[in-house]
Amino acid sequence: MSEFSRFQNALTDTGRFQSDDTAVPETITVLHVDDEPDLADLTATYLERQHDDFEITTQTTIDSALETLETESVDCIVSDYDMPSMNGLEFLETVRARDGDLPFILFTGKGSEEIASEAISSGVTDYLQKEVGTGQYPVLANRIRNAVEQHRAKRAVERAQKRFSKLIENSTDVISVVGDDARFQYLSPSAKHIFGYEPEEMVGEYIFDYAHPDDRQGAMESFFEAVKESDQQPVVKFRFKHEDGSWPVLESRGRNLLDDPDIRGFVVNSRDVTELEDHERTLKRQSDQLEGITNAISHDLRNPLNVAQGSVELARESSEPEHLDRIERSLSRIDEIVESTLVLAEQGRRVSETGDVSLEAVATAAWEMVDTAGANLRVEGSATLVADESRTKQLLENLVSNAVEHGSPSPRTSCEDAVEHGSESHSDDAASDEGVAVRVGVTDDGFYVADDGRGIPADEREQVFESGYSTTETGTGFGLAIVKQIAHAHGWCLSVGDSADGGARFEITGVEFSDR
Known part of the structure; x- marks a missing residue:
C-alpha cells in the first residue's frame, strides 16, 4: 500500500470525510429473475418473511428484468441460470455492461462445478444452488444482505475518497508526507497550483532544497528537532522556491506520525501566506506611522499651544503688541504641524493607481514649487517611471526643499544645523549667496536626489526619516517622513548616504520603468 493510500485510509477510517448519506437505508430492493412464476413468487415470499426491510x-x-432496471433502483439481482432467451451468465454480462459492480447472485437449480467456475470468472457476486425445502431461503437472505452491505460500504468509501481527493486538490493548503530523511513521500494535488510543480516530480526530493538559503537553517532545525521529539508540532515560516522562480512565504505546520503504521511519515500542512505577510507589514507600518504622528503631535503642538495660552493671559493684562505677535506665530506653527500631519497620513496609503511619469518633468515641476533661494537644479538623464504622479512630485518637493534649506555649502557651528528633516523650516543661513547645487538623476533601478551641501552625519541617517524628528526649533520634522511614506506606498526602498559632491544623496530603488 502506498503512503498516499495509507494516508487516505487513515483519514477515511476516522470518519472525517464521511457524510450522512453513507448510512445504510432501511429498505433493500431485490430484483428476482426466474422463468418459473410459482417458484419466483415463493422465493419472494420467504425472503420478505426473513427480513422486513x-x-x-x-x-x-x-x-422484463432489463425494463425494470431501466426504471427502478435495485440493490441486488438474484437470477436463475437456465432461462429461455439467455442464461444467467449472459444476463450477468448485460448487467455488468450497465453497472460494473451491482451485486448479482446466481441462484440456480442447474449446479455444476463448471457453471460455478464460469460464474466466478464472470464476476458474479455470489453463487447458490437451489435445494429442496425452505432451509435455503435464510441462507439466500443472508447472502443478499451481506452483498448489499458490502457494496454500499464500498460505495461509501469511494464517495469519501472522491470527496477527500477533491478537497485536497482544491485546497489552499498543500498536504505532504515527509520521511525522517526530510524527503517528500507524498504531496497533495494542490501542490501544482501553489508550488507550481507536479506533485509526482517532487516525490523523493529533499524538502530543504526548495527553501531560501537565508531561511534553510532555521527550517531544518525545527524539522529535525520535531523528528526526534514526537510530541512537538512545529510551525515554520520560510520562503519556498516556486517553479516560476519567485519566493512565496510558506507557513508549514507539522505533526510527527512516523510511528503511525498508516502514515509512517511527518505530515505537513503548508499554505502560502505571502499576501498575509504583506498585509501584516502594511498594518505594522501604519501602526508605526500612527504612533509617530501621535508622538509628534503631542510633543510639537504642546509648545506653541503653551506659548499661545501664556501670551493670551499677558495680552489681557497689558496692551503690548509683542504678545499678540507670539500668538500669531504660535497659531501659524500649529497650522503647519496640522497640515504636515494630514499630508503624512494621506501619503502613507498604498498606491493603487499608477501611470507613466517623466522623472525630468516631475522634478522640474517640484523645483518650481520650492523657494530655491539661489540654488540650481540639474537633471542628469531622464526616464519614465510607473508611479503616482502627484505623490512622486510631493516626494521630490520635500527632497529638493530639504537640500535647498539645509544643504548650504557654508559652514555651520552646530551639528544640529546640519540637516532639517522637513520642508517647512526656515533657517537664517539656509543657503549661501552661491546657493546649493541639486542634482536629480537615474540609476539602474530607480533615481536619486543629491546636493553639494554639508551632508548628513552617519549617526543621524536612520533618525532623519522618523516622524517629528527635527534639529531646529522651527521644523515640524515631517518632511523626510513623508518622503519615506510615499516611497513605501509605491513599494520602493529609500536610503541616504554621501553624494559625490560631499553633500547628501537620497536614493530611491525598486522603481519600475515603462520605457525600459
Missing part, C-alpha cells in the same frame, strides 16, 4: 420485485423474463 426486503422489497422483492419478481420478473419471469430477461426482457
Whole structure:
C-alpha cells in the first residue's frame, strides 16, 4: 500500500470525510429473475418473511428484468441460470455492461462445478444452488444482505475518497508526507497550483532544497528537532522556491506520525501566506506611522499651544503688541504641524493607481514649487517611471526643499544645523549667496536626489526619516517622513548616504520603468 493510500485510509477510517448519506437505508430492493412464476413468487415470499426491510420485485423474463432496471433502483439481482432467451451468465454480462459492480447472485437449480467456475470468472457476486425445502431461503437472505452491505460500504468509501481527493486538490493548503530523511513521500494535488510543480516530480526530493538559503537553517532545525521529539508540532515560516522562480512565504505546520503504521511519515500542512505577510507589514507600518504622528503631535503642538495660552493671559493684562505677535506665530506653527500631519497620513496609503511619469518633468515641476533661494537644479538623464504622479512630485518637493534649506555649502557651528528633516523650516543661513547645487538623476533601478551641501552625519541617517524628528526649533520634522511614506506606498526602498559632491544623496530603488 502506498503512503498516499495509507494516508487516505487513515483519514477515511476516522470518519472525517464521511457524510450522512453513507448510512445504510432501511429498505433493500431485490430484483428476482426466474422463468418459473410459482417458484419466483415463493422465493419472494420467504425472503420478505426473513427480513422486513426486503422489497422483492419478481420478473419471469430477461426482457422484463432489463425494463425494470431501466426504471427502478435495485440493490441486488438474484437470477436463475437456465432461462429461455439467455442464461444467467449472459444476463450477468448485460448487467455488468450497465453497472460494473451491482451485486448479482446466481441462484440456480442447474449446479455444476463448471457453471460455478464460469460464474466466478464472470464476476458474479455470489453463487447458490437451489435445494429442496425452505432451509435455503435464510441462507439466500443472508447472502443478499451481506452483498448489499458490502457494496454500499464500498460505495461509501469511494464517495469519501472522491470527496477527500477533491478537497485536497482544491485546497489552499498543500498536504505532504515527509520521511525522517526530510524527503517528500507524498504531496497533495494542490501542490501544482501553489508550488507550481507536479506533485509526482517532487516525490523523493529533499524538502530543504526548495527553501531560501537565508531561511534553510532555521527550517531544518525545527524539522529535525520535531523528528526526534514526537510530541512537538512545529510551525515554520520560510520562503519556498516556486517553479516560476519567485519566493512565496510558506507557513508549514507539522505533526510527527512516523510511528503511525498508516502514515509512517511527518505530515505537513503548508499554505502560502505571502499576501498575509504583506498585509501584516502594511498594518505594522501604519501602526508605526500612527504612533509617530501621535508622538509628534503631542510633543510639537504642546509648545506653541503653551506659548499661545501664556501670551493670551499677558495680552489681557497689558496692551503690548509683542504678545499678540507670539500668538500669531504660535497659531501659524500649529497650522503647519496640522497640515504636515494630514499630508503624512494621506501619503502613507498604498498606491493603487499608477501611470507613466517623466522623472525630468516631475522634478522640474517640484523645483518650481520650492523657494530655491539661489540654488540650481540639474537633471542628469531622464526616464519614465510607473508611479503616482502627484505623490512622486510631493516626494521630490520635500527632497529638493530639504537640500535647498539645509544643504548650504557654508559652514555651520552646530551639528544640529546640519540637516532639517522637513520642508517647512526656515533657517537664517539656509543657503549661501552661491546657493546649493541639486542634482536629480537615474540609476539602474530607480533615481536619486543629491546636493553639494554639508551632508548628513552617519549617526543621524536612520533618525532623519522618523516622524517629528527635527534639529531646529522651527521644523515640524515631517518632511523626510513623508518622503519615506510615499516611497513605501509605491513599494520602493529609500536610503541616504554621501553624494559625490560631499553633500547628501537620497536614493530611491525598486522603481519600475515603462520605457525600459
